[in-house]
Amino acid sequence: MNFSFDLNSIWFMLVGVLFTGYAVLDGFDLGVGALHLLTRTDEHRRIMMNSIGPVWDGNEVWLVTGGGALFAAFPMVYATAFSGFYMALMLLLFALIFRAVAIEFRSKQPMKWWRNLWDVSFSVSSIVSGLLLGVAMGNIALGIPLDGEHEFAGTFLGLLNPYALIVGITTVALFMMHGAIYVVLKTEGELHEKVRGWVNNTIIFFVICYVTTTMITLIYVPHMTEYIKAHPVLFIVPFLNMLAVANIPREIYHRRDFRAFLSSCCAVIALMALFGIGMFPYLIYSQPNPEFSLDIYNAASSQKTLGIMLIIAGIGMPLVLAYTTAVYRVFRGKVKLEPTSY
């Protein structure tokens, strides 16, 4: 199917933009969480947490809004995926709750056991959140069994297949790389030098995962490559992705930390774009019965709703981008612990 600028395709892109915004923004703070336990002292851990302190909550809103937009634009997908992935999503919710609570509560008491408890909660819930999001994406890419009513016909254990798990691990690896670079950007002194040393390791870990995922996708999930095969110009996306990843160690070496972080953002965006291109025009690919798949036409809301929502997004998103940028500008620079810090 070819891309045409109808409302359905526009909303496919906009939902993609929201989830990409989520991956870029919450990606680094989940990554910071995943790396949290590698720091040892209380001060370092507080700096790690406070590097995302003012922004993590806003970052999570991208997931909420992405979910809302999916509900609004493609209610069939929202209904099928959310009920089909029931246990996985419940676990994600519990992880996100624990994470929020851990950030809020950790530094409220000085006891060592208290802080260790919340440090572990914060880190484990960050890793689990990234893993579950990745597993969900892996299953969407691989295809899940749907019946003639477009209802999920598989099982929870079926969702824990090797391909989905590998995509899950790749996601965690990506977030760790992204998070490590963010910490480098936001810290100074001893912690800064320490985390700078981690960046290369996280890149290597990510590249190994990424290459593995790509090979398995090419061999076992051919439908993910069809669209790109039909439109070779889109090869520019994976190519840019590789350039962005390769550029990170270079920028880190030259101590241009902000540019390294931008590179990492580009890598995340390119990966999400690649996922979107691979899926298009499907939102949930049905395997083994592709004819039951949900695509941007049979899963969408009416043209009227898509039109109304485009107006809402047209008014709202520029405002969102404006004050998201403003907030990041206000909190730019190195983290300093203050009385209002976590």
Place this chain on the structure above:
Amino acid sequence: MDPLLLSRIQFAATIAFHYIFPPMSIGLGLILVTMEGLYLKTKNPLYQQMTKFWVRVFGLIFAIGVATGIVMEFQFGTNWSTYSRFVGDVFGSALAAEGVFAFFLESGFLALLLFGWNKVSPGWHFFSTIMVAFGAHFSAIWIVVANSWQQTPAGYHIVGEGLRARAEITDFWQMVFNPSTLDRISHVYMGAWQAGAFFVLSVSAFYLLKKKHQDFAKASIKIALVLAAVASILQLVSGHSSAKGISETQPAKLAAFEAHYPDSAPADLYLFGWVDEEEEKVKMGIKLPGMLSYLVHWDSDAPVTGLRAFPPDKRPPVNFVFQTYHAMVAIGMALILISWLGVYFWWRRILFDIRWFLWVLVFSVLGPQLANQLGWFSAEVGRQPYIVYNLLLTADGISKTVTRGEILTSLVLFGIIYIFLFVLFIYLLNEKIQHGPLADDLIVEGHRA
């Protein structure tokens, strides 16, 4: 227990727990705007100290509100997927608008509110406080729009048949301003303002009783008391208007609130009672004859549609909503009494000396919390057996692929985690209250370092 009942219990439990927090942040948000505005106007450092203390408390409440709020958005899809398919076209634009307009606004400016004291100028900080309060109010609009559409659907048509049928939007503004939206949003707002105001009254009265932070407590009480008194009276007006609206749009619900069975006869208003649903009458009750007819039609002889006009399987559980509704009204009346008594004592300049009344204020925080919960139970259970009034039965709205075991597992886990969360919340709130306002916050610093 079947999956339907388990999903209903899970939704009720998680939304009830969530709804402890947003009303407090809406009400407290308004109070923060007032306090910080007063500080900027008068430059009295006391107001800075008050703002900073209540902002810290606000941060805690807000965090748990967000954490438990994501659960709600996901649950439409996880547990009520048939319902989601049915309403997605209509409901979706309200939810998307909430996310795009309100959530980003709240969470973005919250960062400045909590952490921006030394990063932005006092004027910009005040602006952030206003935006957070505005965002909290604005997000309530969209969620109430969506819920009101479930009560009184408008601006839609039905496409498809049977279980594949779904509602599609025909008129966005009719959907937004459906017949119950305005009544319900004002009712929710007043309930939220009461929740914030009585919370501040409670903590401040506690300080006065313990002879701590007296200037802080007195100034906080004055601001909160004005809001409590105004909101409590307006809540009565809004409640009346809501009930009048329900008499036209959801007659079965109003009839259940007062256990009014005759299909068309003048209706009484009960002060309290116990409904025998078998015999279809109220036992051990005290009633004001013809009062419901009077309140709805300004005529005590005017007929009101009763429950017998509806087949038994299309009636809500009568005694349950009768009790929740009457308890809500009783608490609402008590809150009017408490707040205006407070105003009277203030006028007589004895407010801060009457210890028994300060103790009443300490416990008054529970009033709006209970009334808000009871009110929502009345509204939602009163809509049964429908999930979308007259269009979709609750029993037809569930996710067909989710098993009983899965729901039971998640329900148990929610139970454990939420109890744990609540204990932690109370513990940390108590810490903050015991710790009290900081003396350092009385020092006025120069603008931006």
